[in-house]
Amino acid sequence: MRDIKIPAQRHPEKAHRADQAQPKKPDWIRVKAPTSDGYRQTRDILKSNRLVTVCEEAGCPNVGECWSQGHATMMIMGEICTRGCTFCNVATGRPDALDAFEPGRVAHAVETLGLAHVVITSVDRDDLEDGGAEHFAQTIRAVRHRSPATTIEVLVPDFLKCAPGALESVVAARPDVFNHNLETVPGLYPEVRPGARYFHSLRLLQRVKELDPTMFTKSGIMVGLGEDRQSVLQVMDDMRAADVDFLTIGQYLQPTPKHHRVDRFVTPDEFKGYETAAYGKGFLMVSATPLTRSSYHAGDDFTRLRAARLEKLGRG
Numbered sequence: 668m669r670d671i672k673i674p675a676q677r678h679p680e681k682a683h684r685a686d687q688a689q690p691k692k693p694d695w696i697r698v699k700a701p702t703s704d705g706y707r708q709t710r711d712i713l714k715s716n717r718l719v720t721v722c723e724e725a726g727c728p729n730v731g732e733c734w735s736q737g738h739a740t741m742m743i744m745g746e747i748c749t750r751g752c753t754f755c756n757v758a759t760g761r762p763d764a765l766d767a768f769e770p771g772r773v774a775h776a777v778e779t780l781g782l783a784h785v786v787i788t789s790v791d792r793d794d795l796e797d798g799g800a801e802h803f804a805q806t807i808r809a810v811r812h813r814s815p816a817t818t819i820e821v822l823v824p825d826f827l828k829c830a831p832g833a834l835e836s837v838v839a840a841r842p843d844v845f846n847h848n849l850e851t852v853p854g855l856y857p858e859v860r861p862g863a864r865y866f867h868s869l870r871l872l873q874r875v876k877e878l879d880p881t882m883f884t885k886s887g888i889m890v891g892l893g894e895d896r897q898s899v900l901q902v903m904d905d906m907r908a909a910d911v912d913f914l915t916i917g918q919y920l921q922p923t924p925k926h927h928r929v930d931r932f933v934t935p936d937e938f939k940g941y942e943t944a945a946y947g948k949g950f951l952m953v954s955a956t957p958l959t960r961s962s963y964h965a966g967d968d969f970t971r972l973r974a975a976r977l978e979k980l981g982r983g
Contacts, residue, residue: 742790745765747790754926756923770805787822789802791824798827823837846885849868852902873908891931904948915959916953
């Protein structure tokens with residue numbers, strides 16, 4: 668029987684609360700359309716290397732600013748995800764086979780762009796035995812070979828359905844930052860992140876520190892999905908219990924009317940309050956603003972993160 672490929676879907680089933688009125692977008696969340704020469708140059712380099720970015724696939728509001736500076740978040744292993752999270756605009760379906768030449772193309776693009784820091788992420792690949800962990804490792808090694816001075820941050824899936832050893836292969840490739848986002852508070856997982864498990868993701872982050880205590884770990888959540896302040900503070904405590912170094916908090920933006928709706932727009936003052944609370948709980952680095960995303964200003968933030976650790980060790 669011939670294998671029939673299921674076409675990718677932009678989540679037509681994601682109608683949860685989408686029929687309700689959308690809150691008006693406030694001025695602090697608005698951004699200008701990308702028009703700069705730097706933006707176009709970055710776009711052309713990525714296109715010539717046949718690379719996918721999460722900047723485009725997820726409709727990031729910061730794409731104009733980041734690409735104008737030559738910064739882009741590489742999304743490996745294709746543009747079709749095996750999960751169907753209700754917040755995400757990446758297509759869901761049956762992905763293509765892995766491209767063995769992709770790690771080399773990513774490394775070439777990093778070298779061409781002259782990146783001091785690169786963020787590499789991926790779709791979920793539950794169809795692969797290791798979830799794509801070895802592909803991550805190969806990409807890290809390829810970038811190290813061509814750009815040894817570039818620091819590398821990986822934003823990985825949860826490897827929930829993988830054989831043992833998947834996480835270990837990524838850590839063994841020694842990225843400078845290991846990032847895995849919790850995305851939201853545990854009470855919203857059934858409707859926002861139904862294919863994932865909150866405590867599994869926490870354990871993943873904790874396990875990284877057990878394997879390599881010197882590796883920086885990072886995680887983030889979105890707000891404005893329907894959570895309350897106390898649940899966000901509890902997530903902070905859970906992350907610190909897992910020894911997470913760097914926390915990001917940003918405003919959720921509804922990609923299309925079919926996705927989970929925005930419950931409300933969190934004010935800049937509330938974000939500042941979250942930042943203050945997080946530093947009080949012991950995070951080395953916190954980015955909490957309406958436009959914060961996992962890879963937004965990641966290079967500058969990594970410099971500050973490393974300095975914060977050195978300062979802490981110096982005080983000790």
